Amino acid sequence: MSTRRTIIIGGGVVGAASAYYLAQSGRDVVLIDKAEFGAACSHANCGYVSPSHVLPLAQPGVLLPSLLSMLKRNSPFSIRFRFSPALWSWLTRFALRCRSGPMLKSAAGIHALLQSSRQLYSQIIADEQMDCEFEERGLLFVYKDRHEFDDFAHVNELVSREFQVFAAPYAGEALNELEPALKPGLAGGWLFGGDAHLRPDRLMTAWRQVLERMGVEIREHCEFRQFVKSGKSATAAETSTGTIDGEDFLIAAGAWTPFLQEQIGCKIPIQPGKGYSITMPRPEICPQYPMLLEQHRVGVTPWESGYRLGSTMEFAGYDNSVHEKRLSLLKQGAELYLKNPHVQPIVEKWYGWRPMTPDSTPFIDRSPRLGNVYVAAGHNMLGLSMSPGTGKLVAELMNNETPHLDAERYSLTRKI
Structure with a gap:
């Protein structure tokens, strides 16, 4: 198990699920959000957990x-x-x-993530007794x-x-x-x-309770600005409330991710x-x-x-x-x-x-510029449906474990 200090940028459903699996693996997790935890796109969507949305x-x-x-x-x-x-x-x-060809290729990646997440939801909600309807x-x-x-x-x-x-x-x-x-x-x-289906705002309330019980630190009204770098690694995140040291970093900023593409090191077509x-x-x-x-x-x-x-x-x-x-x-x-x-x-x-994203498929990958910075963003209309599988995959990639899904499908540098 790794105890590496890990900073997550983004307090939506993808950031929350990633924090869960990273903390479960033994990491010291700090999650920051420029507004409030769970207050953006994760707050009042329709709450579908939908493997049906494969295309x-x-x-x-x-x-x-x-x-x-x-x-x-x-x-x-x-x-x-x-x-x-x-x-x-x-x-x-x-x-x-x-x-037809590109459609089916994208659908394969979407399907894998939806199926993984559907199974994980039933498990997590039961194990953690999450009250989210x-x-x-x-x-x-x-x-x-x-x-x-x-x-x-x-x-x-x-x-x-x-x-x-x-x-x-x-x-x-x-x-x-x-x-x-x-x-x-x-x-x-x-x-x-x-x-x-579930109630999204109650899911996020339940996620907060679970994460805090696991020792995850949640900092609200803390806006990420840039990384402090040393060579090809980030050593800290500069924020509106101060500098936060870390050993690994995850950008899970949803629709705001393109504003951070200079920090990530590649263009993000979101x-x-x-x-x-x-x-x-x-x-x-x-x-x-x-x-x-x-x-x-x-x-x-x-x-x-x-x-x-x-x-x-x-x-x-x-x-x-x-x-x-x-x-x-x-x-x-x-x-x-x-x-x-x-x-x-x-x-x-x-x-x-x-x-x-143009291919309806998220990005779940390591930055091409900074070896300890990862991205999990671009989940289209399926962030809630895909978040547990995304969080598990993020933890596997960070911990150098064999991924349970084909990670190449979610590459930052895939041809779109």
């Missing part, structure tokens, strides 16, 4: 529908066009990957139109054949028998029974993909299953303690405003599918910046 966003045939979608006022997807070489480079890389009910993909429902059969056949991820179809009335909260007359749904959510009490007719209203890109998550609508995707840079139009789209989409789509009062309106 990357870059798929054959998505470009034209995405472009046409942006012409609609109520589109859940938007790009704020502006002069940004980084954005245009990202979009070009994304477009070039919208082919974890439920293994599955995830229901719901379709309004018959042709969309039927088309998903091809996706299901693909992921079943290639990755052994299966969904069961429920057409017409069978869907309403499965989920009475849905309106009658919908085409159908596909239930991925291997998925789960763009912030802004997502929204609204949280409220449970409606009178509350869904039993978490679901995705696929044609309108609305996520619906029920918990014992509340109810959330979330999703949309906005490439608008690091815009920190909450656009009411985006929140209205969530409500309007839910109204087409659910008997009680939303209620008052609204407990929280929220946005978060997802760290989007």
